[in-house]
Amino acid sequence: xxxxxKRAEKAESRKVLADTMTxxxxxxxxxxxxxxxxxxxxxxxHGVQLGLGCDTFExxxxxxxxxxxxxxxxxxxxxxxxxxxxxPWPGTVSxxxxxxxxxxxxxxxxxxxxxxxxxxLVSIHGPSDWYLSMVLRSVFEETGELPIMFKxxxxxxxxxxxxxxxxxxxxxxxxxxxxxICGRHGEFDPHATEAEALERTIPVESLMxxxxxxxxxxxxxxxxxxHVGRHPGLxxxxxxxLAEIFREAILEAARGLPEDYxxxxxxxxxxxxxxxxxxx
Numbered sequence: 001x002x003x004x005x006k007r008a009e010k011a012e013s014r015k016v017l018a019d020t021m022t023x024x025x026x027x028x029x030x031x032x033x034x035x036x037x038x039x040x041x042x043x044x045x046h047g048v049q050l051g052l053g054c055d056t057f058e059x060x061x062x063x064x065x066x067x068x069x070x071x072x073x074x075x076x077x078x079x080x081x082x083x084x085x086x087x088p089w090p091g092t093v094s095x096x097x098x099x100x101x102x103x104x105x106x107x108x109x110x111x112x113x114x115x116x117x118x119x120x121l122v123s124i125h126g127p128s129d130w131y132l133s134m135v136l137r138s139v140f141e142e143t144g145e146l147p148i149m150f151k152x153x154x155x156x157x158x159x160x161x162x163x164x165x166x167x168x169x170x171x172x173x174x175x176x177x178x179x180x181i182c183g184r185h186g187e188f189d190p191h192a193t194e195a196e197a198l199e200r201t202i203p204v205e206s207l208m209x210x211x212x213x214x215x216x217x218x219x220x221x222x223x224x225x226x227h228v229g230r231h232p233g234l235x236x237x238x239x240x241x242l243a244e245i246f247r248e249a250i251l252e253a254a255r256g257l258p259e260d261y262x263x264x265x266x267x268x269x270x271x272x273x274x275x276x277x278x279x280x
Contacts, residue, residue, distance in 0.1 A: 016067035018075045026073070029116075035072035035258060036116045037063040040104060040123040040132060043079045045089035045221075046171065047228035051188060052091045053079065054175050055125040061178035062152055063122050065250045070258050072120075075111070078104060084127040085203070085221045097131050105135045105142075112145045118261060119147040124154060144272070146265050150254060157249040161242065169231045176234060177242035190234040198230040 015021050018036075021029075029036075041056025051057070056077050063074040081104065083094035095103075104121070111119055121132055132149045139147055154174055162168045172190055179188055202208055203222045210217055221227045234242075 014071070016064060016072070016074055018073045021073065029073055030114070032071075033117060035070050035118045035120055035261075036075060036111055037067055037072050038075045038108065038111070038119060038121050039063045039077035040081060040121050040125070040128060041077050041079055042081045042083050042094075042125045042128075044083040044086040044092040044094065045224065045227060046175075047224045047230060049190075049230060050171055050175050050228060054171060054178075055123075057178040057182055057184070058124050058154075058174055059122050061181035061246065062124070062150075062250050064181055065247050066120075066122070066150075066254055069251060069254075075107075078107065081125070082127055082131055084125075085219055086227055088220060089224075097127075101131050101134045101138065104132065105138045108135060108139050108147050109143060109145075112139070112143060112147070117145070117265070118258075119145075120257075120261070121147060121149040123149065123151055146268055148261060148264075150257065152250055152253050154249075156253065157246055160245050160249055164241075164245065165233075165238075167231075167233065169234055171228050172231050172234050173238075173242050174246065176236075176239050177246035180239040180243045181246065185239055186236065189236065190232070190238075196230075197232060198225050200229045201226050 015025060018026065039056065039059035039062070041053065041059045043052050043056065046052065046054040056079050060074070060077045063072075063077075066072060067074045080093050080095060082097045082100040083092050086092045087094040108119055108121065121135070123132060128149075129151065136147055136149060139145060157174055157177075158168065158170060161173045176188060176190065179185055201223060203219050203226050207217065207219055
């Protein structure tokens with residue numbers, strides 16, 4: 001009897017992961033004008049201590065948190081995108097920026113084509129700032145639809161971690177929390193590459209000098225620590241608390257976003273329908 005009750009409770013619980021939902025369940029979500037979350041990550045070198053899917057796990061974990069809060073669904077994450085400066089490092093799978101734009105835009109348009117109206121791309125990967133902006137504009141120009149991108153600011157998460165733990169922990173903390181949220185706890189041992197703390201470094205000093213002029217230039221990370229520093233001291237047992245802090249930081253950054261998104265869509269669609277450029 002107890003087992004039957006547990007099965008019934010599990011069946012009644014709302015699903016948030018689209019890859020385990022049926023088309024009937026997705027149709028119900030579409031009727032409710034529900035949000036569809038699309039995690040966009042990358043597959044790249046993350047120092048010598050973090051897994052190649054670090055950014056993807058973090059985006060996926062953020063989506064799972066938001067889905068519970070917003071009654072949204074989470075699409076399977078996109079792994080292979082433009083990695084940026086890590087391209088030559090073993091394990092990194094990087095596609096050209098224009099290919100990444102085309103592919104992510106194709107996925108977003110396919111979701112919208114089936115009738116969903118509110119699509120949010122979620123990413124924490126550095127280069128996604130500019131190439132996902134191109135995705136949003138490309139989709140809008142082709143379809144008239146208005147997807148958006150949400151990019152959590154990890155600085156707030158790291159600030160909260162430092163305040164509670166008394167010292168800074170960078171990507172080790174967010175990665176440990178993300179794996180825990182995604183049900184992959186135990187696959188990252190913070191002690192695996194235990195060593196002294198090491199801050200990020202700049203590939204070449206001349207790059208920073210160019211940046212002072214407002215110049216943007218292509219570059220490569222020449223050392224693993226160029227990309228991700230090292231912050232030893234965390235334990236596997238810290239994961240549950242880090243996951244709580246992760247959740248708090250994500251929800252704080254996203255507070256009121258669904259309502260603001262819906263209002264933005266209504267305002268834009270109204271303005272576009274009035275076509276002020278035709279009234280000159």
